[in-house]
Amino acid sequence: MLKTLIDAFALISTWEVIIAMFAASVYGLVIGSLPGLSATMATALLVPVTFYLSPIAAIATIVAASSMAIFSGDIPGALLRIPGTPASAAYADEAYAMTRKGEAELALGAGVWFSAVGGIAGTLSLMILAPPLAEIALSFSTFEYFWLALLGLMCATLVARSSPVKAIAGMFLGLLVSCIGIENPGGVPRFTFGITDLFGGIEPIPALVGVFAVAQVMRAMLTPEPPPIPRRKFGSIMAGQWMLTLKYHWQMTRGNIVGIIIGVLPGAGADMAAWVSYAISKRFSKEPEKFGTGHVEGLVEAGASNNASIASGWVPSLLFGIPGDTIAAIAIGVLYMKGLNPGPTLFTEKASSMYAIYLMFIIANIIMIPLGIVMIRLASYVLRAPRAAVMPVIMLCCAVGSFAIGNNMFGVVTVATFGIIGYVMEANGYPVAAMVLGIVMGTMIEQSFVTSLIKSDGSVLPFFERPIAAILAAMAIGALVWPVLVWIWRRIKPAATAAASSR
């Protein structure tokens, strides 16, 4: 244990890791603070860079950039009422109301302080939860893996803030995309239409960049530019945060726990954690009437929650290769690329690397406080960058980054195609995150499904015979049937209430 910890320290105390982490932190802070550029996009555009780094440094950049971007999304939320990332959308109104009351320092300080606390709580949950779960996971067979992966996909559809039917359709679309190529049980070209470039299948990373970055540039083409931020001088940012911690320690803990649970759930990420925690905070507050008028309580809880979910989202990723959210989906891709294949054995064979990941999370959340304060003070300058200057650079990064993944122009075609797909899906209420998770997990689901079917000689019964498999199966099927049941329930209900509630 102690030796592993020392090994882990040795792994991260190289110049490469330190510089990579610092640079990625600054990058994450800037991208996260610019409205319209999300944390997922920041991480996805970072992947080509990680190719050329050592494994630990590569993971360091992902960890640092994603944690910073989630916090820094609070900054334009508080100053402009425009959330920098979707994870800050839940409480942007509240934070802006505080700014109008002249409490911008308190709102932003709460953002940075409770983000850091949440991130560390999430890391602790990762350290505590992962090893015992790894023990259980060692006895999993393909049946359990199939149900687990399916359950992960179903969770992603359940928590999407849109129609579950559309979310499931998005998931199927993603799975269909993962069918392309010759990496299937028979090794035959499938859905390649004779195009050689499609033989290798669709890489998840260019698809992600397309869906999250190109689609965003496309939307920017049709939406007006956000207003420039008024120049302002900030007072002390951390003043009063310790008092808030003491006053709202219960809300903070609750936010941490909710964030951890939502992070661990496959498919549900930081934005969901923030929405749920803000709602819980309002529901159980002693003074709910103050919410929406610039009350810091909801900010504390939701800020603590969304950063906690970032770290705990790595639990299913590291254990099963099932992403906890879209950022973790990117992290999984990087892990595979760097030879740290996710799975329960990772915790025994590469224990020092795991400890290094924990340490990097903790360090990232600690340096978030000073860097965050600097970022808040510089925000008036960074947020002045006109969109017409930022978006073209994003476009170039999309083109070069997707090319760099395989040194292949087909990557750029993939990015452009998925930009259109993502844009059309988003415009019509199909959640793109569900499709992304489908693409990432498709191969794994198919492999475990087909291997299980071969083992059982084509029979479906063995899928339910092992106890854990049966439990997971019940949960996954429940998640699938749930929207249908609710729909039927609404139909059966008396027509009067149905008419009142539906429209």
Add this chain to the structure above:
Amino acid sequence: MRLPDRVTGLFLVGLGAAAAYGGWQLPPVPGQPVGPNVFPLVIGTGLALCGLAIAFGIGHSFEEEEELIPVEGGQPQPPTGKLYGLRALLPPALLLFYVAMADRLGFIITAGLIVYATATALGARWKLALPLAVLAPIGIHLIFSKLLRVPLPAGLLPMPW
């Protein structure tokens, strides 16, 4: 680009049916009950069923309309015309332009054109767009080609490093 649910739903039905049919056509692995054909069959069927449900409006009541955050001080209304919506297609079109031209023109020139076009479309004056179109490609080239050793096409204008 908001299409009626009926349109997107029926499109998914078609896509799912095509996927299921395509999967069914794949050759099975000899001597095994399941092969590469099973998964597309399942997915295609599922997708077609979802498409049907969407076309008939099932689950529509779950959708939350995205709330638009109003910005204070009033904002200029975007001009609405028939061609205005097509502007959204500019980014993917520029990426395809990159694919087609980068090998011939080289990275710097192609990237410069892309930056200039994107910036202008987003409302930048030439005073901003022109320096950006010169500097951004050079910066990106420096990072990706020099530091990360991505083989970017040199084309007509090779960089000195």
